Amino acid sequence: MKTDVEELTPTRVKLTVEVPFDELKPNLDKAYKEISQQVRIKGFRPGKVPAPLIDKYVGRGAVLQEAVNDALPELYGRAVEESEIFVLGQPDVEVTELEDGTQFAFTAEVDIRPKFEVPDYDGLEVVVEDAEVDDEQVAETIDNLRERFASLTGAERAAEDGDFATIDLVARIDGEEIEDASTTGYSYEVGSNSAIEGLDEAIVGLAAGEDKTFTGTLVGGEHAGEEAEITVTVQSVKVKNLPDLDDEFAQLASEFDTIDELREDVRVRLGRQVKLQQLSEARDKALEALLEKVDIPLPEKVVDEEIDRRNQQLEQQLQMAGMTKDDYLKEEEKTAEEFDTEVADAARLAVKGGFVLDQLAVQEELNVENEELSEYVVSQAMQMGVQPQQLAEYLTQNNQLPAIVSEVLRSKALNLVVEHVTVKDESGNEIDVDAVQRELNGETVQAEDAADENAAEVQAEGGAPEEAPEEAAEAAAEEAPDAEAADEQDGKGKDA
Incomplete structure (x- = not known):
């Protein structure tokens, strides 16, 4: 031949x-x-x-x-x-x-994929946000916890912002009631702006047994996006009561005996979160810094496919939220042209990033061990709440493993870049990424041990699942690569 x-x-x-x-x-x-x-x-x-x-x-x-x-x-x-x-x-x-x-x-x-060499990345420097936890953040977190333990008591007065009102809603278009936009006995937090625009303003000032009609745009159902005459009737008004911030609350909401112990635990947990965010930001900015040193052409077809994928993903999310794209653009205060430009730029960056990490993996002769692949599957399964064996079975049957292998390789390549990058926070302090990672890992030893055990089970057991977690696995495959944009045939083109 x-x-x-x-x-x-x-x-x-x-x-x-x-x-x-x-x-x-x-x-x-x-x-x-x-x-x-x-x-x-x-x-x-x-x-x-x-x-x-x-x-x-x-x-x-x-x-x-x-x-x-x-x-x-x-x-x-x-x-x-x-x-x-x-x-x-x-x-x-x-x-x-x-x-x-x-x-x-x-x-x-x-x-x-264009032919190129990844340039030397030693000496790159990135700046990330400070990993600080202040008293205000601790107080906000504890207040959110108090909200979870709040109680409701009836109020013999008109509704105000912050109250919970039990309401009936009837929507009509041209005098005809719209059944899928009407409801009864709905508990609504006044002032949350979480339903039809204009509802909060209509409820404020209404006492039990009173009603008000206003014009609003329906957000879901067959008539989503259409204007309707909406009548809201208040059945009851309840006031939210937060528990006192004392030792009794600490014992109710946690394993601690005193509120001071609870505050300290919250501070430690928030500290871990901001350090994780700092590490994630360091990875993102390290890749950005490396991409700035690389100038390569991108296949327009691959970029267009990535743009389509991102638009489809947004469309699915909007449908689940009962929103239209126009609603989303209005909320984000963007024009359609600005949105399209942002999506195209993000798609190009994702495709370019995939190419660069793929090439770096080749240059550094990186490979994926079975244990690493198993750990990745276990991690994804734990996040989605499914059995690792089920997810592994689904990925294998649907030929998703090449994409997962590509994602693990890219992650290893990016880890290598981060190891060679100088990371500083906004205050000028140099951050030892490895030390922070070891510190965080030390606090999650039990979780890692469980993951290791599950990873071993994935390798040792091939039992078929009782029910394949298709939706969860498809979500994992989508998350894995932006790889699919740049690596549809894992670089070997085996299918004509």
Whole structure:
């Protein structure tokens, strides 16, 4: 087999592949066998029809076409491997020559990852936010805890902001009641602005038994986005009572005996959170700093696919929240053009980041051990609340493991960058990322031990799940890579 590579652009090539006809013999034999099972010729059982009769009644051309279709994926994969290119997505294949008994040739145009070297990243410096916890943050966290233990008592007065009102809602358009926009006995926190715009203003000042009609835009159901006349009737008004901030509350809401002990525990937990955020910010900014040193062309098709993926993901989230895109843009105070520009910029950055980390993994000869893959699956399963074996089974059955392997590799490559970057906080203090990570890991030894045990189970047990957690696993696969934008065929192009 002979393969020539023509560079159409820095991110797209055309492979011209010439194959001696003899190499198609196994595929021709397979084609005759399969066609023999399908045709019915008097005097011959299915599967026993001789090749000459198939040529006569079905046609040699049909056999050749069947053989070529069967051979193309493997031949294309061999051409990609021999050419040492990193392909992205599916190729556009065209058979250019098919001479029976002599020659077979085809071309394949496909996007590729641009060829480049990751520059030296020693000496990069990034600045992250200070990891400080002040009294105000501690107080806010404890106040949120008090909210969880609040009680409600009836109030013989009109509703005010902060009250909880039990209400009935009736929505009408052109005088006709909209059933899916009406409800009864709904408990609503006045002033939360968590429902139809205008509802809070309508409720304030109403006492039990009183009602008010206002015009609002429906946010869900068949008539979402349409204006309706909405009547709200207050059934009752209740006042929220927060528990006193004392030792009794500490004993009620925690394992501690005193409020001072609870405050200290909250401070420690918040400290751990801000350090985790600091580490995450350091990783993000380290990658940003590295990407600023790299200038590479990006395949537009891959970028467009990443843009589409992000838009689809947002659309799903908005549907779950009962919002339209117009509602979202209004809330974010953005125009459609500004939003599209931001998505496109983010998509380009994600694709570029994937390319750079992939190349760094190649340059540094990084690889993924089975234990690392198992730990990743266990971690994702714990976050989603499913059994690791279930998630592993789903990922395997749906061919998601290559994407997961790519994500783990990229994470290792980014870890390597962070190790060589100088990280300082806004106050100018240098941060030992490894020391912070060890400190945080030391506080979560039990969780890590549990993860290790589960990882071992994933490797040792292959039991099929009672019910595959499809939605959770699909979410994991989406999170894993921005890899799918840059690594659809894990760089080997095995399928034509």
